[in-house]
Amino acid sequence: MPKSRRAKIVSLTKVAKKTREQKGAMMQEVQANADKWKYCWLFEVGSMRNAHLKTVRRLWKDSARIFFGRAAVMAKALGTTPAEEHRLGLHKLSKQIKGQVGIMFTDTEPQEVIDWFDDFKQPDFARAGNIASRTIILPAGPVMRHHSDPPEPFPHNEEPQLRKLGLSTTMNKGVPTLQVPHKLCEKGKALTAEQTQLLKLIGERMVTFRVGLLARWDSPTGEVVQHSGNAISIEEKGDEGGDGSDDEGHMSE
Structure with a gap:
């Protein structure tokens, strides 16, 4: 007897989309951290590797809170207009949250953050489509x-x-x-x-994972300061690979 056309195989490994409640909980978490910390950094990643991003989280877990992925949810949590912003000036940072980016809340002074990320580089193996950095x-x-x-x-x-x-x-x-x-x-x-x-x-590592700082929001003044000292190149952005999300779309403690 032929199989019924109505019979369908449903994969149990399929990841369900985030519910409105889950997105709402994440927005509340972002807002709570905006109330808690002095600075909020917007960053992007070159030669994305989830393992290295987890290392960043681990090294900063006692002095920062990091969210990565779900750009639309993060932007909405901070507020995209002066009327909607969660705190003064946050909409100016929120408007820049697009694509594969993350935000980091911390009390660490800006120059220390800049110096730390300038030094943090992790060589890794290239993926198909990457541009060879050397012959x-x-x-x-x-x-x-x-x-x-x-x-x-x-x-x-x-x-x-x-x-x-x-x-x-x-x-x-x-x-x-x-x-x-x-x-x-x-x-x-x-x-x-x-x-x-x-x-x-x-054993030739052709790419380097690193974090590029884009901008910083200062809670005392509500000002947003642009930062491009260690910008990620187009070639590095092409290696994101889509594996950066941790904990279904955000990276936190």
């Missing part, structure tokens, strides 16, 4: 992995994978070997999936 040429001879110090050659059982990813290797005394140099990637050109896999296998 990598693998020399003739054994294909080396740089995860260890000193580098060591790939084991024989990984030679088929290296060939599948585009390397013309041969076995020499049980070691995958290149007879001629191989240009793995070229600076300024987009990386393919095969190139990024090779870069990861050999």
Whole structure:
């Protein structure tokens, strides 16, 4: 007997959309922190990696409160017009909350915040579509992995994978070997999936996770100060990857 056309398989892994109550609770949480802290920073992220963003949260958990994602909800919580703003001047910051950005409430003085984020950089592996920041040429001879110090050659059982990813290797005394140099990637050109896999296998980190500060709201005056000293480039923004949301859309303690 043929299956009924009415029979449908529903995936239990599908994530339900946030309810109005959940969004309302998040707005209240944002507003409560706006009442509590002296400063509110607007920031963006380059070469987005959720693990590194969680590190930022952990390092600031005792002196700040961070929200990331759900830009429309955060903007509405702060208020987008003078009549709607939760506190004086917040609408000037709220109007800038667009796209993949976050806000951080803190009492830490601005220069200390600026210096901290200027120093916080985490190298990581590139993803397909990223722009190569440098040219990598693998020399003739054994294909080396740089995860260890000193580098060591790939084991024989990984030679088929290296060939599948585009390397013309041969076995020499049980070691995958290149007879001629191989240009793995070229600076300024987009990386393919095969190139990024090779870069990861050999241990070359091509991108850097970092946080760019955009603007700061000061509660005592209600003024918003623009900041572009460590702006994120278009190439870095292209690596957001959509994995930055933590706790279904916001990142907090």
